[in-house]
Amino acid sequence: MKNTGSPTLEDVAEAAGVSTATISRALNDPDKVAKETRERIQKAVDRLGYTPNFGGRVLASNRTNTVGAIIPSMANAMFASGLQAFQEVLAESGVTLLVASSGYDTEHEFRQIRSLMTHGADGLLLIGDERPQKTKDFLALRKIPYVISWCYRNTPDGLYVGFDNEKAAYKLTNRVLEFGHRDIAMIAGISKGNDRARNRIEGVSRAVRENTDGARLTKIVEARYRLENGAEAFDEIMSASDLPTAIICGNDVLAAGAIVRARKKGARVPDDVSITGFDDIGLASVVEPGLTTVRVPQIEMGQEAARQLLRLLSNQPATSSIEIETELVMRDSLAAPKALAV
Amino acid sequence: MKNTGSPTLEDVAEAAGVSTATISRALNDPDKVAKETRERIQKAVDRLGYTPNFGGRVLASNRTNTVGAIIPSMANAMFASGLQAFQEVLAESGVTLLVASSGYDTEHEFRQIRSLMTHGADGLLLIGDERPQKTKDFLALRKIPYVISWCYRNTPDGLYVGFDNEKAAYKLTNRVLEFGHRDIAMIAGISKGNDRARNRIEGVSRAVRENTDGARLTKIVEARYRLENGAEAFDEIMSASDLPTAIICGNDVLAAGAIVRARKKGARVPDDVSITGFDDIGLASVVEPGLTTVRVPQIEMGQEAARQLLRLLSNQPATSSIEIETELVMRDSLAAPKALAV
DNA sequence: TTGAAAGCGCTAACAT
DNA sequence: ATGTTAGCGCTTTCAA
DSSP: OOOTTOOOHHHHHHHHTSOHHHHHHHHHOGGGSOHHHHHHHHHHHHHHTOOOOHHHHHHHHOOOOEEEEEESOSSOHHHHHHHHHHHHHHHHTTOEEEEEEOTTOHHHHHHHHHHHHHTTOSEEEEESSOOOHHHHHHHHHTTOOEEEESSOOOOSSSOEEEOOHHHHHHHHHHHHHHTTOOEEEEEEEOOTTOHHHHHHHHHHHHHHHHOSSOOEEEEEEEEOSSHHHHHHHHHHHHTSSSOOSEEEESSHHHHHHHHHHHHHHTOOTTTTOEEEOSBOOHHHHHBSSOOBEEEOOHHHHHHHHHHHHHHHHTTOSOOOOEEOOOEEEOOSSOOOOOOOOO | OOOTTOOOHHHHHHHHTSOHHHHHHHHHOGGGSOHHHHHHHHHHHHHHTOOOOHHHHHHHHOOOOEEEEEESOSSOHHHHHHHHHHHHHHHHTTOEEEEEEOTTOHHHHHHHHHHHHHTTOSEEEEESSOOOHHHHHHHHHTTOOEEEESSOOOOSSSOEEEOOHHHHHHHHHHHHHHTTOOEEEEEEEOOTTOHHHHHHHHHHHHHHHHOSSOOEEEEEEEEOSSHHHHHHHHHHHHTSSSOOSEEEESSHHHHHHHHHHHHHHTOOTTTTOEEEOSBOOHHHHHBSSOOBEEEOOHHHHHHHHHHHHHHHHTTOSOOOOEEOOOEEEOOSSOOOOOOOOO
């Protein structure tokens, strides 16, 4: 793992017959260098394939133009497009994005935060706000500028650019109740260390609890983020004696897994059982019946998070948290309950 | 964008009452430091929230333990799980992954390669092998270790860990022909600057060309990577006077878009028209009817790519390209053609 | 417009 | 087991 042989400023300086300072200026502040000198330097740079050494540059200038993002998993459509948007906005300002993944593990997230700092991140994008005190202390101690996304809190500490998972789940559940469902089950994401999953459970629970017409939660099953897990959870719910008429799922992947399994088992959706999702990823519009779900404006969220982080980094006028609104997308997987003809 | 105020080795040294060298050792080679000294150092590190400065470290050790990956887009399920697997294998060896995206633009890819080198990447993961000579020259000039994935070539130059897109598409198309289809259309990805998309087109074309029983390609439409684009391409194909009995799609997203549109238009799949995909992402098993497609073992590919790159970086025994085998997944979207009852 | 030289934080060779 | 010290490649005064 050696970087030996990389040409250095000195190599270029020798090749171009000027001093290293001039090369540095030509690269960072071209106006300060005579045009013909600049051209001579450019030739040398191209010929040698020179790229500045990040280490030297950071050391000397104390500036990295790099931010880090730590997402729970790269293999998750839910973060992909938001992150892409985040990156694009950063790129416009010449800022490079470093991405790491935590595997939904707050301990690992802490290590990744340290690693990104080590790699010179000027600021961070974090997903969700549940993390050990240790991590929060570290962020505070080092005064690291960061934005928290994919969730929203109305608190003075911390800059949030995201949506309120509890509220969105609450709204969705009330809609399910309006359709006449009273026996409701939930397939949730794993809530441990994951405030988004937990808040969605809380939103569903609250809506059911506040209902005055006998609504109840027959069962809550937590499942990992894969189609199969949704399918298995569906089986678990439908093999109990206490059957729901609607299953609210913590995300679209679980919902799609449940729908496919329902189809395979001969259960009609929504006639026998309604199923709803969350996120509105591509899957939701493709599955049959179309998935009624909560649309999360990922691109807008990613862009806004980037803008806020850039603000923080340049010490611009006070920024404050931004709540991104979600929206119910009505498709065909939710309908009024029918008497089961079993 | 200042990193000011970050504690340095010297700060820790002072706090712990030892020299900087001892701190450095305690952090990088703990066995060489007395246990109680180590503990004292650890306390100081925690208290100050010290993280090593990457710049200083790189400069002094000429080692970064970082590799870069440039993928066409983060918002693409096709790369996500392979990249996640790639990252996990690297992490086992203490190597950090930096991810950048090229937006399917070879010019932008070149810039990202330079940027990653600047950020201290010891090696690179590149997707596909179509890029300007300029880029190849740069890689060669700087002797950058890299692995090319998501495609495969049997050539001595370049280390490939991937699958043969042409061959896979050829196999799939022959299967379609075996079902009795003779009038075939294709919805392909954008082939410009994208060898994977182009090779898939070539595989389909070759199979059709080699058929001696009147098979022909009624139309090839190139579409961008979104469900809607697949849907639009489907419309374009089905509004022509020359109708196919099967549509081969360059990827699952396009195929799913086409299937959903077909359903909306009242065309039955596969009775009226067969549709096939490529990649076998989650969508493929969820869409109705289930998508007959080509399974790409992404996780295996990502892991193997990481191992090969680590090999390259540690100058281990000669590595050679690895062909990952793809597999036809038969679901229900492909069947024998029926007479159209229009 | 250009050059000379100090020093950024760290590691590693050498000393103790 | 620990300390001393010379750079690593770059930017940035300060001087010419």
